[in-house]
Amino acid sequence: MKNVNIAILGLGTVGGGTYEILSKLNKKLIETRTGINFTLTKVLERDMSKLEALGIDPSCAVTDPDLITNADDVDIVVESLGGIDFPADIMEKALLNGKSVVTPNKAAVAANFERLNKAAKASGAQFRFEASVGGGIPALTAIKEALAGNRFTEVMGIVNGTTNYILTKMGEEGWSYEEALKDAQKKGFAEADPTADVEGIDAANKLSILTSLCFDEYIPPEEITREGISGVTMSDIEEARSKGGKIKLIASAKKRGAILSYSVKPTFIPNDHPLAGVSNEFNAIYVTGNAVGELMFYGKGAGALPTGSAVVGDIIAIANSL
């Protein structure tokens, strides 16, 4: 059986979920399907209790990222640290050293899209980031691969579960924005500081990535016009309902001729549009291609195992080609 060596940077939600799927939950199934044995050789993690909780040999732990980016016994690096510049620098080093990189880190990918892809191209390593948009939903791979015969004209997404949960509860339960946000925080769908979600920053990062893939055009996330949901009132929601629709936080990009337009903003979606049925913390990506027509991908946009599923899919794709 072929062996492929993995390093994981950061054993938080996604790093832990990835290890859980690959080395415990579905280890045998994945070995049978792929004929590949995956070995975790290195972990960048200071908190030894996280290794212990997952049953990872403590000797895998390192605190210096160079011991991973330069290691002979690492084929694929999973970056699940969070942050922007620090993880991007590590990913660039790994790629330049010929190690393929998988990451769910939308902020780091969106801010560094061109330099990371350039580093991958320079060494021939692969850079994959399916989990960075829509968590477990395999939309990015579909756009790049199975749909590669299409000229895309539009992409629209409900790509932030926190805001979709809040808007759903405002609409269905009649809660105020503040009540719904508090409930989302209680359930773990929103952070203590919810700014990146509710102001559309997270959605703009994801739209930057979608736009690069659909239109071969990179728009830095800070150039995307963005309006969050903190200004959405109950009367906006009532008005949408009276017009036969819902308000959703939509990240969208459209190409008409040579003109690409893009924004993140609360948007009226009529009830008969497939995106109107995407409720609570679920995400969906809706694309239109000139051959395939309208397509929608729907699923869980966050969580250890759903996001880990996308990371593992990328790992398997790389390992198959090694």
Next chain:
Amino acid sequence: MKNVNIAILGLGTVGGGTYEILSKLNKKLIETRTGINFTLTKVLERDMSKLEALGIDPSCAVTDPDLITNADDVDIVVESLGGIDFPADIMEKALLNGKSVVTPNKAAVAANFERLNKAAKASGAQFRFEASVGGGIPALTAIKEALAGNRFTEVMGIVNGTTNYILTKMGEEGWSYEEALKDAQKKGFAEADPTADVEGIDAANKLSILTSLCFDEYIPPEEITREGISGVTMSDIEEARSKGGKIKLIASAKKRGAILSYSVKPTFIPNDHPLAGVSNEFNAIYVTGNAVGELMFYGKGAGALPTGSAVVGDIIAIANSL
């Protein structure tokens, strides 16, 4: 630029749509994205007016399939003839001769799943059939590749556009089954003899393919318990509505422990289930994986360009690996 030679068997709806996308509509875009030039070298087609309508050089036409399966100037064979045994025999020969095969032909794939995959394995050629289930929806590739880290527990699909159109019109317009069928035939969504669609034979073929991919277990389509929609009455539809749902023709397979159960039948779907919003001729495939949770893929299940999009995606995937 790398050159890859294609042969198309049958210039009907899907064969014609594939040529249209690959060699006209998106030719330049595909060349830029892939760095590959695709050349149509052979066509199995007796009707020369079809070549003329598409602008294909008449010298490409052959009437003996051996001139394709044995040809030196064919890398990938697109089988879009229809039928079961005749196209399967050609595909098997092509695969055994090391030519990769792409087909949208669900009946031929479902009936010959094991022997065609065996032929591909024997020679190392690729056998891809994304277009055989859900037309342009890239669900099969996602199940086999991006979701390969999942143990699937259930797959449910609205995989036949004709019956979904009829059931939608019965529910939304109050038409009888006969009226809705007549309208579907007028609009080109149903054949003059609608048996394969309305009796669930087409859906059973697609379920056989989905079951093989999700559960690594091949069930011949004739072993799938199947009930069509010709017995669905207006009072069934009214009853579903009064219970807060709709009747949909659902192809489903479930695995509980070692037990796989499967059927095609009219099924009550509550309005808050994502499949309830799949209307008219649209298709959707809904899968549950033990890591990713619930996922749905939605789009056009038929038509020259949507189905051609899936065929072209498979062609590009094979060409990239040649």
